[in-house]
Amino acid sequence: MITLRLNHQQHDFLRTVADRDAHLGDVGDLVRAALADASVHENRATPAPTSGPSDRTGEILQPGTGKAFEVAAGQVLRIEQIEGHQCVDLNVFNRADGRERLHVGRTRGMQGLHPGPGDVLWSNAPWERPIMAITGGTATTDTQFPFCSRLIYSAFFGLRDRTNCQEIQNEAQREYGLDPWDLHESLNLFMHTAPGPDGEPVILRNVARPGDHIEFVALIDVLAVPNVCGDDLSNCSNFGVRPVRVTITPGGPADAERARAAYDRSVVLGLPSPREYPGARPLQRDPGYVAAFPHLPLHPADVAVEVSAEHLDRFARARNTDLYGDDEAAALRDIVLSWAIDRLGAFAGNAWP
Known part of the structure; x- marks a missing residue:
């Protein structure tokens, strides 16, 4: 068993890819196919962060x-x-x-x-x-x-x-x-x-x-x-x-x-003389503003997938540890979503419903 950690909009995307591919029954099939095709990654030593997380407030x-x-x-x-x-x-x-x-x-x-x-x-x-x-x-x-x-x-x-x-x-x-x-x-x-x-x-x-x-x-x-x-x-x-x-x-x-x-x-060669242009539009905060960002919240949509020992071995050899370190969830998400996006190229000539 392996768990693919997604948010709901990523899950919807994978469902879309699976639904359009006659060879894939569901997202689990897509994950297994992605692992079977994953290229072995030549991992290097994980680089240390340029600087550690700061203690700034902000x-x-x-x-x-x-x-x-x-x-x-x-x-x-x-x-x-x-x-x-x-x-x-x-x-x-x-x-x-x-x-x-x-x-x-x-x-x-x-x-x-x-x-x-x-x-x-x-x-x-x-x-x-x-x-x-x-x-x-x-x-x-x-x-x-x-x-x-x-x-x-x-x-x-x-x-x-x-x-x-x-x-x-x-x-x-x-x-x-x-x-x-x-x-x-x-x-x-x-x-x-x-x-x-x-x-x-x-x-x-x-x-x-x-x-x-x-x-x-x-x-x-x-x-x-x-x-x-x-x-x-x-x-x-x-x-x-x-x-x-x-x-x-x-x-x-x-x-x-x-x-x-x-x-x-x-500006080593200088700038034109500054000018004032009529109709200036000063920016002032609206005291009544309440943030209303669209498409939120992002809900978790983890997918547990039955995989073989061969799939797990492929994942162990393909996961990008020089980029993700020991974060297996991020490495698996990269492999699966990359594969799904490449797969989408097969449908490039077809109009979306």
Whole structure:
């Protein structure tokens, strides 16, 4: 017997795959087929966490949620892994004028595909200026992939009504009067991407460990809106959703120095003279706001599956211990969901019901 630990929306996905495959009777058949096909993984020594989980207080963002934080110029925003392996989407707005916000495309063009310490985040036209500086941390970042949304799950998986970054972000920013059409492309934090065999970017398994983090210094007063990516069907967060910690602290002299160095490096040729644009839209918190994130709560939906000794041996040789250590549940979930998603390719030419 082996137990596959899932949430209810992952279970619904596996049921969908099993129902569409004449060779699979139920989820148990799918698990056994996935184990039979699993490739032996060449495990290496499990890397130690970059830094252990911190004892900071801050605010814990639960899976499927996000939060808008006021960050004054000079303050430090820190986003940190608690359990590891969790992608976070980040939107940023000018608190004095919500029309100015992070422009991921301009940031990519000015700072590269994977901004890190010493780089800045750029705002949209007509402002086009640095609004936050990345001053420290161990996080991987990505500027290439769009946020997950209802469209993605419908088009690629035939699924409806499940956690996704677009709707999480819309709800979190609603606290400050921002509408769904105010959402912008997110900066992807703790997302690990690289060129694939054909040169196109691909999302690799998430390598973030407990304690991994990224720190930003606000260069103007901003509203920063991180959300816990709701994608539990890809490498993005290694087929799971986990909490993260957010803290805001006063910046010290060292933070100011690093922020200034990043700013100076990014605008070495100078910037146009700042201008005021009529119709500013200050962002203010709605005191009556009550969070109402869609598609929650996520219910456990464990599946106990009868397997043979051969299946157990295959799992022991295939499980990715260099990534998951002794967390057998996460390793099994990776094997099974990866197999099911690959299996879905066989139905690519068929319309979803």
